[in-house]
Amino acid sequence: MAKKKAVDDADGAERPALPATSWAVLGLLSFGEELSGYDLKKWSDWSLRFFYWSPSFSQIYSELKRLEQAGYATSRMVAQETGTRDKRVYRITGEGMEAVRTWAREAPVDPPVLKHGPMLRLWLGHLLEIQQMREVLARHREFAETMRQRAEEDMEGAKANEAWSYPTLTLKWAERYYASERDLAEAMLADIEELERGKRP
Structure with missing residues (x-):
């Protein structure tokens, strides 16, 4: 498939039209460290997933691979200890830094799209037993609290790195978000009980 080109409105230069996934990975590299694929996965689990x-x-x-082809990242092999395979590490280029900065400043911000599995199941509550709906919401409440705790822990760890001040804020947002999801699940359990009381003779 031919590589699509997009025109940058700021300077008229042609740049590859990359998907959001590319920008997210390039964004991880924009913090300036040389990272392996394993490092990038670990960093995304610490921040992006929330x-x-x-x-x-x-x-x-x-x-x-796409970012290297675009000239936005470079890589090199790094020798490891005896008996361990060498690893490839990646670094953002100057062109890549400029591209991700332009994207962050100028690309339209897509509104969030909510795909809420527990609420879809509750919407079909007339097809379920009441206990099933309680279990769905109880599991979601537990999931939300687990995610809240993890976001809080990762936020505390990120505070030690000054370069991660803004990712720390997103983790703070995540801690609040999952706390609200936990509380909403609790409120919905109470709503179900009230609904059931209203149906009883």
Whole structure:
């Protein structure tokens, strides 16, 4: 498939039209460190997964290849200890830094699209037993609390790195978001109880 080109409105230069996944991976590299694919996966699990998604290893390596082809990243092999395979590490280029900066400043911001599995199941509550709906919401409440705790832990860890001040804020947002999801699940359980009381003779 031919590589599509997009025109940058700021300077008129042609740049590859990359998907959001590419920009997210390039964004991870924009913090200035030389990172392996494993590092990038770990960093995305520490931050991106709480508000966007966490790419698989195969997605990360596909995007790194795309970014190298675009001239936005470079890589090199680094020798490891005896008995351990050498690893490839990646670094953002000056052109890549400028491209991701332009994208962050000028690309339209897509509104969030909510795909809420528990609410879809509750919407079909007339097809379920009441206990099933309680279990769906109880599991979601537990999931939300687990994610809240993890976001809080990762936020505390990120505070130590000054370069991660803004990712720390997104983790703070995630902690609040999952707390609200937990509380909403609790409120919905109460709503179900009230609904059932109203149906009883």
